[in-house]
Amino acid sequence: MRPSSPTVTPDPPDAPAAGPDLTAQRVIPLRRPGRWIVTVVVLVVFAQVVHGLVTNPYYQWDRFAYYFFRPVVLDGLLITLQVTAASAVLALLGGIVLALARQSSSPVLQVLSWAYVWLFRSVPLIVLLLFLYNFSALYRVLGLGIPFGPTFVSFGVTTLGTDMVIAVVGLSLNAAAFAAEVVRAGLLSVDAGQREAAAALGLPRGFQFRRIVLPQALRTIVPSYVNVLIDLVKGSSLVFYVSLLDLFGSVQSLGSTYPGDIVPLLVVATVWYVVVTSVISVVQYYVERRYARGAERALPPTPLQRVRAALRWSR
Template sequence: MAEANVTEIDNTGSARPESIRAVPVRHPGRWVSGAVILVLAAMFVHMLFTNKNLDWTTFQKFFFDGGILKGLVATLELTVIAMAIGIVGGILLALMRLSANPLMSSAAWLYIWFFRGTPVLVQLIFWFNIKSLMGDISLGIPFGPVFITWDVNSLVTTFVAAILGLGLNEAAYMSEIVRAGILSVDEGQTEAAQALGMRRLQIMRRIVLPQAMRVIIPPTGNETISMLKTTSLASTVAFTELLKAGEDIFNANYKTIPLLIVVSVWYIIVTSILSVGQYYLERHFGRGSARELPPTPLQRLRRNLTTFHVKPPAVREGSA
């Protein structure tokens, strides 16, 4: 009996363990969703080539039309100037909100409350009709004699009205973005800079703002792209930007859909360029916050084209 038990134990100890079989995880939802997306994409491409109402001949004819390009330039000018006013005004309003002076902080809060509480389209129409409120603009001593007077319509043109409506409205939103970025910086760094004898403006320019830019840049990029598309509202005040240029053409030839596609494609092109610029700005100001910077779009594309994913080797039979 003892020998039998020893033999049984030896046989059990010398037996090889069963091989591990790797069973791949099934993802049926991915295949179904992928198939649905492919079908929808195929239907969309088929519609692009078969729908005669799109009229690609008219699209090709007016894509580089002089009026369209002139409207595109006006849109870019309006976007740049309005965003410059919005950024500068937003920084000033954010500093006023964070000021210890109650009058300055209250004035900034009232400005933000008013411009965020009224639609930008209403503000554009308001500035376009500012003469009905102001009459003429005069320069002189308050409650005293007037030295010089200007006609409001000669000063506030359609372009100026669009800039004021978009820029002043943007300043209210940018102020909250800048304020959030400033508050994201640890107060201990400000206290340390004050202990070194740095002035408030020096601390803001050299310590706080460079670090706050990591928080400020992403929403500012979104606001810039949004501003580019919001400039289309300037057509309501008779300013000829990209959309208004397209409207002038299809009101004459009744080719509404092709001209709207022309306008949309130009918006997409400019938006894509701004998105790339935003990416590189985020990458620049993100230095030091991460051990490794994210790859650029060109680096990511090169990696995807040159890297092949190899399946892991299968477990061989009898391997432990």
């Protein structure tokens, strides 16, 4: 008996031919020559600027190095930091109060809050500081009591109106007007359904604000308020006009004593202001990253994580 041969099934005529394995191929990124050209141009311009700064003898970098850590400059920097820190805290507290008053159901509080923001956003900071510096000429004694009646407590303005107090009060009054709008915008950014759900659960209004509304509003408040804080750092340079020797005041006094060193002294002040604002920006980044938890699926990478990712990609 003859053995049967195996049955061979022919391929259908329209079967596609086996192609190369696409998973083993390397993905070639799209070439972008315009990006490289712009990058080279920017680097060339940046190198030109750095070269001009380093080689220009009028900047007197040796005098810059001499003055940068001088005790008189560091003392002025310390006063700048103290004034800015105290004003930032008071301005934020005042901004919260003004924002809540603006959103209250009382028409009197709404009008007073709006009038405060309108007035102090309209008055230049230098005018406000000079007015407070001469406040004792208008009111020598202030008192607490019944209007048009007896005074229970009175105190002299000159005893309280030191140069530091005048600077902090002036900066706080000015920054509170801007902080109020920042806080109000953050509160308005919270979805109304959050408040309605909390009210439906019978939660107290104070608890609603502290645990539900404010944590969500901070994601909007923090970036905007940091701009107010940076303006406070730069605006603190005006306290020199109320006889407070901050960083700019110390540099200005040294420049009056040594007029040949005005340029390096101004560069010293500029670099210190840049250092302070840069530190504030770094703190802002990590605060924003913290409050992004729960709102973002993945937290934004830190600068160190970005560097590590770039090194891994280059390999």
